[in-house]
Amino acid sequence: MKKNYSKRTFLLEIFAIMLGLIFLVPFxxxxxxxxxxxxxxxxxxxxxxxxxxxxxxxKVWEVISFQDAFLNxxxxxxxxxxxxxxxxxxxxWKMVRTPxxxxxxxxxxxxxxxxxxxxxxxxxxMKLGGMLGIMNSIPGIVxxxxxxxxxxxxxxxxxxxxxxxxxxxESARVDGCSQFGVFxxxxxxxxxxxxxxxxxxxxxxxxxxYLLPLLVLQDAELRTIPLATSSFFAQYTKQWDMGxxxxxxxxxxxxxxxxxxxxxxxxxxxxGSIK
Amino acid sequence: MEKxxxxxxxLNKILSYGAFVGPxxxxxxxxxxxxxxxxxxxxxTSWNGVSSAVEWVGLENYITVFTDDAKFFNSFLxxxxxxxxxxxxxxxxxxxxxxxxxxxxxxxxxxxxxxFIPNVIGGLLLGFIWQFIFxxxxxxxxxxxxxxxxxxxxxxxxxxxxxxxxxxxxWQISGYMMVIYIAALQGVDTSLLEAAKMDGATNWDVxxxxxxxxxxxxxxxxxxxxxxxAFKIFDLNLSLTGGGPFNSTESVxxxxxxxxxxxxxxxxxxAKSILFFIVVALFTTFQVMFTKKREVEA
Numbered sequence: 001m002k003k004n005y006s007k008r009t010f011l012l013e014i015f016a017i018m019l020g021l022i023f024l025v026p027f028x029x030x031x032x033x034x035x036x037x038x039x040x041x042x043x044x045x046x047x048x049x050x051x052x053x054x055x056x057x058x059k060v061w062e063v064i065s066f067q068d069a070f071l072n073x074x075x076x077x078x079x080x081x082x083x084x085x086x087x088x089x090x091x092x093w094k095m096v097r098t099p100x101x102x103x104x105x106x107x108x109x110x111x112x113x114x115x116x117x118x119x120x121x122x123x124x125x126m127k128l129g130g131m132l133g134i135m136n137s138i139p140g141i142v143x144x145x146x147x148x149x150x151x152x153x154x155x156x157x158x159x160x161x162x163x164x165x166x167x168x169x170e171s172a173r174v175d176g177c178s179q180f181g182v183f184x185x186x187x188x189x190x191x192x193x194x195x196x197x198x199x200x201x202x203x204x205x206x207x208x209x210y211l212l213p214l215l216v217l218q219d220a221e222l223r224t225i226p227l228a229t230s231s232f233f234a235q236y237t238k239q240w241d242m243g244x245x246x247x248x249x250x251x252x253x254x255x256x257x258x259x260x261x262x263x264x265x266x267x268x269x270x271x272g273s274i275k
Numbered sequence: 276m277e278k279x280x281x282x283x284x285x286l287n288k289i290l291s292y293g294a295f296v297g298p299x300x301x302x303x304x305x306x307x308x309x310x311x312x313x314x315x316x317x318x319x320t321s322w323n324g325v326s327s328a329v330e331w332v333g334l335e336n337y338i339t340v341f342t343d344d345a346k347f348f349n350s351f352l353x354x355x356x357x358x359x360x361x362x363x364x365x366x367x368x369x370x371x372x373x374x375x376x377x378x379x380x381x382x383x384x385x386x387x388x389x390x391f392i393p394n395v396i397g398g399l400l401l402g403f404i405w406q407f408i409f410x411x412x413x414x415x416x417x418x419x420x421x422x423x424x425x426x427x428x429x430x431x432x433x434x435x436x437x438x439x440x441x442x443x444x445x446w447q448i449s450g451y452m453m454v455i456y457i458a459a460l461q462g463v464d465t466s467l468l469e470a471a472k473m474d475g476a477t478n479w480d481v482x483x484x485x486x487x488x489x490x491x492x493x494x495x496x497x498x499x500x501x502x503x504x505a506f507k508i509f510d511l512n513l514s515l516t517g518g519g520p521f522n523s524t525e526s527v528x529x530x531x532x533x534x535x536x537x538x539x540x541x542x543x544x545x546a547k548s549i550l551f552f553i554v555v556a557l558f559t560t561f562q563v564m565f566t567k568k569r570e571v572e573a
Contacts, residue, residue: 005379013380019372020382020389023446027392029412030404045407046415087299094295098288106296113307115559117507119531120552123545124313125306127324147306150299179291208397210510211532226399230514233403240407247407250400258395262388265395269451270458273496 034244041240056245060232063242066249068221069228073253076138076213076224077206080145081199088150089195092157093187097166107158114151118211126215141216145206153198156272160194161187197268200261207254225250318546323539336546346522347547350530351554353523357440358505365445365501366494369452374482376453377460387457390450398447402514405443406430433523436516440508440524443515448504452497459493460486488569495566499559506555527551 033041034056036049060066091110095103125144126135134140164187172182188195210226217223223231229250233243258265318337321330340347372390376383393401409429417425427435463486471481487494509528512518518525531551535544 005381009378009380012375012378013382016375016380016386017382019375020386023389023393023450026404026408026412026446029408033407033411041411044415044418045411046419087302091296091299094292098292102292106300110299110303113303113311115503115552115556116307116311117503117528117548117551117555119507119509119528120314120548121307121310123324123531123535123541123548124310124317128305128310128313143302144306146302147304150303151307154299179295183295204395208395208399210397210399215536226397226510229403230399233514240411243403244407247400247404251396251404254395254397255392258392259388262391266387266391266454269391269454273455273458273493273500 030244030247033240034248036241038239038241041244056241057249060242060245060249063236064228064232064246064249065223066228069223069225070253072138072217072222073207073224076141076145077203079138079142080149080206081202083142083146084149084153084202085195085198087146088153088198089157089188089191090183091150092154093161093183093191096158096161097169107154110151111155114155118148122211122215129216135216136218136222138217138222141213144212144216145202148212149202149206152272153202156194156198156201157191160191164190193271196264197272200265200268201272203257204254225253314545314548317542318549320542322542322545324535324541325539329542332542336543337550339543340546340550346525347527347530347534349522350525350527353437353525354506354508354527357437357444357508357524357526358502360438360441361444361448361505362498362501364441365448366452366497368445368449369497370456372449372453373456373460376457387454390453392450393447394451396447398508398510399514401443401447402511402516405439405446406515409439430516431520433520436520436524440512440515443511444505444508447511448501452501455493455497455500456490459490463489491566491570495563495570498562498566502562503555503559506558 029045032049033045035052035054037053040050095107129135129140129144132140134143168186169182172186177185208226209224210230213224213227214230217227220231229246232246236242317329319331319333321332321335376387376390380386396404413425413427413429416422429439430436467485467489468481471485476484507528508526509532512524512526513529516524518529527547528551531544531547534547535541538544
């Protein structure tokens, strides 16, 4: 059914490529200026560097203690997502498999919270966090991500579980498999496509989140990448030579993550948006 | 005997329901529901976040917000205007890109990746990146090409700063919308489009009378997502303009943050945050109902 590659398609292709290049211009600016000296940036930000300097990177790596920030971001993201996947897949499966008023109510309860803006709960949450003694700690912020991540993730799992036939689960039950056995050995592997989506959506959100870490993590050693970047810019305003190197370091991990998994990510985003 | 056995089965069912649903429910209630109701309570108090004495002041905070807080009113106005412009522009670009990439282009997979990339960068870093582009990058392009657009005082002037944030938001979000629109377009039965063309429909007719009505669910989702993202804008304009010039780009989210954590007026901050919740909830619910009504069964 493929149509011939007409002249019109060719022109459209040229147009699309040009648009794509325009989309990439910001990356060009950030990258080429991150290897220039300060005065060279001021003279002409669009020109290619006369000589490529990596000293900006070395300096800023120390100043923002990049490896610590990277590790903190990684630990928080991985732990939060592991928890979100476990609790929301289990809950969604049980709720679908136990139809009734309670499950229906709980589903609406979980999902309707999606319209609550974060700003509405953040102020009392800080008070509650203080009362529970979970402020300024990585486990504390991870718990909070569990609570915020569960609405959307449960919604996605809920929709997907409905499409899984029940027969296999029943026969496993008859063979004497426990509930947890049925879930982890049979159901959870079947949920893989939607688990990928849940992981991707939550990674992009948690890795890039700024406000919750800003409120919860006060110690400099606990800083995530966005926090380290913002405190760098607060301290060194307009130091663009180091600043741009900091930005390249900051965006590199998530861009690498994306480029490696782009097929899954784009598919996952589409799946996550259209039920 | 049988009764006891039945009771045991029932107890087991409750326990297993609790074991599976309980953890999700626990964290959800702890992190979202309890703070939400605490917020409702605190919005009627003079809480300053530090002292343990929390005094009930009735509607005072709400009255203050409505009668004596021009800054909050301005941030609401900015947020609403920004939301309208940002939603419109990012959906037009996103849908346009989807239409282009839905054609049989050889580079469509690479281009999809290219248009999507800005999405993976967080708002805070994005704001700093674009601060540099507007201040230094645009100036350089302006000197090179002599195009007036690049020589505008971006970020220095209220109007251009507003549009600057819209541009950055659209650059970030359009690719995301594009992905959703492409997924929807691929679900459209091409034989339907071919039949219409055979009957003499123009491309424009096919687009507006067949394609768009068929993929309205995608519009519902994209509008919902962009409206709520634009309403809650915080880190992007915080790092891009810092709310300036002259507070003209201070969003509601920034205003609430500052009221509570900078001015230490937690009671007033929570009152604003409750109002913010009501507006966001009403707006998104209304929009979903409005577009849902127009969806057709394919």
